[in-house]
Amino acid sequence: MSTTSESDPPTSESGPPADDTQHTGPPSATATAAVVADGPRAAGREVWPLVRRLHFYAGVFVAPFLALAALTGLAYAFTPQLDALVYRDELQVARVGGRSLALADQVRAARAAHPEGAVATVVPPADASSTTRVVLSVPDLGEKQRTVYVDPYTGKVRGELTTWFGSTPLTTWLDEMHRSLHLGTAGRLYSETAASWLWVIVGGGLLMWLGRRRHYRGRGPARRALWPDGSAKGVRRTRGRHAVLGVWLGVVLLFLSATGLTWSDHAGARFDSLQSHLRATAPELDTARAGTTPAPGGGHGHHDGGAPTGTADPADDVDLVMAIARGEGLTGPIEISPPKDTGSLWSVAQVDNRWPVRLDQIAVDASTVQTGARVTWADHSWLAKLSTLGVQFHMGRLFGLPNQLLLAATALGLLGIIFWGYRMWWQRRPTREDRRALVGRPPARGTWRRLPRALLVLGVPAVLLVGWAVPLLGITLLAFLAADALTAVLRRRRTAGSPHIDPAPPERATL
Known part of the structure; x- marks a missing residue:
């Protein structure tokens, strides 16, 4: 079945196959013998179909979650500027000038206006144009607090807001939107699932693209990996844009995934446990x-x-x-x-x-x-320092405006990667032979069966360890394997009852 009108340049046997068309079927005796004879080169060659299949399914099903995380994160990155616009009356003084009042007088002014709470924190102005913040603990607010904003020059209360760990209502709302879409536990599971699978998507994509680039002639492999081929058309052009942008943003995406997981409900608990056992907590x-x-x-x-x-x-x-x-x-x-x-x-x-x-x-x-x-x-231990700095970078605070712009570019770039990924999937859809399929055909299942035994012996414990450290990744991976196995059983039953299905040619059989 043809999935695209163009084909990639030929590749050597040691790299990922360039052909976009996949066939299912059991491995032939010839193919099995080739794996044994070629040794490490053949072993490496058999890994690519598995990497491609994981990348494909993870991208198709997790990309909507990642798109939501990118959009909400894009808004959250600029909360300092948004707060300055929305809460200007509370955060800024009416007029800069004169000598500031004693901090005690400002606290008393806040208590006089709001006697319902006990003083929890006093935050002096960070600069000459900022107000003093007197944070009150009010029993009726639970975890949240009441922050009273006082003009340090006049002692006048300019307003009050219900805050959460010092954050304004707008910042709190956007933070919760990014963390859970305001859906409670279900939303937090969405966010952690997206961050967990991002490692698989980015890592698999980088492996496939950088492995493919080694086999092109003409321009150097490094240049081909970092810049799309302007002469490519169709699905090749889409794939080039999708992959090159992923290369440019890969490190940042992996870092954001790691830092986001450190304060998630399940992977974050594992991280806290590790810090505690290593005596590396702040x-x-x-x-x-x-x-x-x-x-x-x-x-x-x-x-x-x-x-x-x-x-x-x-x-x-x-x-x-x-x-x-x-x-x-x-x-x-x-x-x-x-x-x-x-x-x-x-x-x-x-x-x-x-x-x-x-x-x-x-x-x-x-x-x-x-x-x-x-x-x-x-x-602070090095692990506590790294965690603190990583969280501040994730929030766009560590380097100020450059940090915010980098996060914005990453969020927009991730949306572009997702768009081109789905477009590539659509471009690979059947056009004539099988009108029942609406989108591109996925990579062949059963790829793990052709992996060398030594790789399976090492890989299975590694996957179990990762599944324990990142529980939602492990759980969703098990769910995918179960669904994939069930689909295979149903397909075999359908094909067994149909006499018109031609088996895949032995030389093209994969997995």
């Missing part, structure tokens, strides 16, 4: 007063309940605590958190996530004007 600041037991929930205090009932007003000491922290070298954007209880100290944390990051933390005893424990960026 260190926590000890805010316990000497001779007391630390308060439950850790010592950061950034999103906890704030000062307990019956303690002194946290506004009384906030200026002193900030001055001590500045004197200890905590420059740049900071968050100041009051003690959780009488046995705890104040905590001050740098929150500058742009490179080079400033993420030191310090505990401060306001009553004795002394500092307590300290955690510096250097105290």
Whole structure:
């Protein structure tokens, strides 16, 4: 059956086959003997059909999920600019000028306007045009908080927003859209499934394309791999665009997949377990007063309940605590958190996530004007550092605008890859012989049966390990294998009852 009007240039036996037409059928004795005789070259040749089949099915079924992730991620990357437009009144002062009021006076102004919550965090302005943020813990809001925005020059409250870990409602909405499409558990499963299969799609595509490029004459293989052939037409031109763009974006896509999985529900839990066993988790600041037991929930205090009932007003000491922290070298954007209880100290944390990051933390005893424990960026393990930096890059924060533009280009490029992948599938559809098939014929099934035994012995445990580390990849892969096996059984039953189906020629039989 013809699937395209053009054919690829011939390839050598060691590379992926250039012919786009696939045939099913059992391996012939001649083909089996050739595998044994050729040794490693034949073993490598038999891997390509399996790689092609995995890439094909993963692309067809997971690409819609990836398209949604690209679109929502594209919007989320520019949330700082969107927040500045939507929440200008809250985030920016009316007029820059004069001397700033004491931080304590600003906290009192926020409490006077919103007495319903306890102070959880105070965030001084990052620059001269920004407002001070006083974050209140309100029992009715659950995990979310109420952030009051105060003009540091006038003490006037410019507004309040319901925030989630410091994020505005718009950013929170876009974050949830990217993570779960606002579908709860089902949506989070979609997101993690897409990120899990992205490794298979990108890795398989790179293997096939770079392997194919070695066999072209004329321009060098490297140039052919990095730039599509302008003289190609039809499905070859579409495949060239699809593959070359995948080469350019492959590393970034794999990195985004890995960093996204670190905070997913299932693969993220595996990652957290690994960090714990390696003792590579991020260190926590000890805010316990000497001779007391630390308060439950850790010592950061950034999103906890704030000062307990019956303690002194946290506004009384906030200026002193900030001055001590500045004197200890905590420059740049900071968050100041009051003690959780009488046995705890104040905590001050740098929150500058742009490179080079400033993420030191310090505990401060306001009553004795002394500092307590300290955690510096250097105290983080290499795995904790890599995780933190990767997440910030994934969110578009690490390098500012260049980071955002790179993520935008990657998202748009991924949409282009998906479009050309589906177009290539459509171009390979039967045109005459079989009108019942609407789209291109998939690669032949049963490819694993021709793999060398040594490769199977090594590959099966590796797949099981990957399936354990990335559970949704393992589960969906099992579902695919079951569906594929069921389809094969049904097809064999249909072909057994039809006397008009010609078997594939022995020299073209695959798998």
